[in-house]
Amino acid sequence: MNIQEKISPQEIKKHLHTSKIGADIYVFDKIESTNNYAKKLAIGSENHGSVIIAETQTAGRGRLGRSFFSPHGSGVYMSIVLRPEFDINKTLLITTMAAVALCRAIDNICDVNTQIKWVNDIYINNKKLCGILAESVVDPTNGDRVVILGIGVNVTTKAFSDDIKDIATALCEHTSKQINRNELIAAILNELEIIYDNILSVDFIEEYKKRSCVIGKEVFLIRGDEKCKAFVLDIDTDGALIIKNENGETEHINTGEISIRFD
Numbered sequence: 001m002n003i004q005e006k007i008s009p010q011e012i013k014k015h016l017h018t019s020k021i022g023a024d025i026y027v028f029d030k031i032e033s034t035n036n037y038a039k040k041l042a043i044g045s046e047n048h049g050s051v052i053i054a055e056t057q058t059a060g061r062g063r064l065g066r067s068f069f070s071p072h073g074s075g076v077y078m079s080i081v082l083r084p085e086f087d088i089n090k091t092l093l094i095t096t097m098a099a100v101a102l103c104r105a106i107d108n109i110c111d112v113n114t115q116i117k118w119v120n121d122i123y124i125n126n127k128k129l130c131g132i133l134a135e136s137v138v139d140p141t142n143g144d145r146v147v148i149l150g151i152g153v154n155v156t157t158k159a160f161s162d163d164i165k166d167i168a169t170a171l172c173e174h175t176s177k178q179i180n181r182n183e184l185i186a187a188i189l190n191e192l193e194i195i196y197d198n199i200l201s202v203d204f205i206e207e208y209k210k211r212s213c214v215i216g217k218e219v220f221l222i223r224g225d226e227k228c229k230a231f232v233l234d235i236d237t238d239g240a241l242i243i244k245n246e247n248g249e250t251e252h253i254n255t256g257e258i259s260i261r262f263d
Contacts, residue, residue: 015186096239101191127169
């Protein structure tokens with residue numbers, strides 16, 4: 001499999017069919033964090049849809065302050081600047097729609113079947129393939145709310161760190177297709193714009209639910225230092241998890257995380 005191509009704006013745009021997302025693309029060989037850079041870029045000047053991509057991150061971040069393993073040239077590490085024109089309380093929908101867009105793009109390019117572990121992880125064969133981190137910031141120049149959507153995909157990563165080596169995987173382990181990262185990035189951006197432009201219709205929620213690997217399963221719900229068992233009933237139209245807790249009560253969960261044991 002030839003997957004050594006360099007990422008470049010010119011090569012991405014050969015496969016890009018968007019009108020706004022990806023209009024401006026910045027590619028770095030090394031950067032601390034694409035999300036951090038995107039936050040700085042977004043203040044006062046950057047238009048909706050700007051994309052920041054790195055061959056490696058020295059301090060890539062996941063949810064809840066965790067690091068995101070970003071070895072050089074072996075993945076897709078990018079952030080997209082979004083300027084929502086809808087209620088900021090609907091921000092969870094951005095993570096939800098991004099998960100569906102990622103699955104569509106990866107499945108189409110690589111002929112695989114990906115699933116979603118609520119709220120922000122893409123899984124394949126019960127192992128984590130991608131992570132999503134959406135962060136909301138205020139532009140002090142105009143008071144606008146900006147969302148930075150970070151995406152990390154393990155494409156050819158081999159040596160994972162000890163804390164994730166048993167749960168993480170790379171795309172190259174699950175497909176015989178040649179993976180062109182420029183084409184994959186373009187496919188992700190194409191799918192993102194299609195869903196984002198109609199995000200409040202929440203049509204994508206049904207696909208999110210079909211791809212869920214937690215609906216109908218017993219999980220551990222983690223909120224701060226609290227960890228308790230729960231049964232996942234469904235996902236609502238805001239992207240929140242509907243669970244039955246240990247007391248038999250139904251809850252809608254829009255913060256925290258879950259862990260699940262795959263048989």
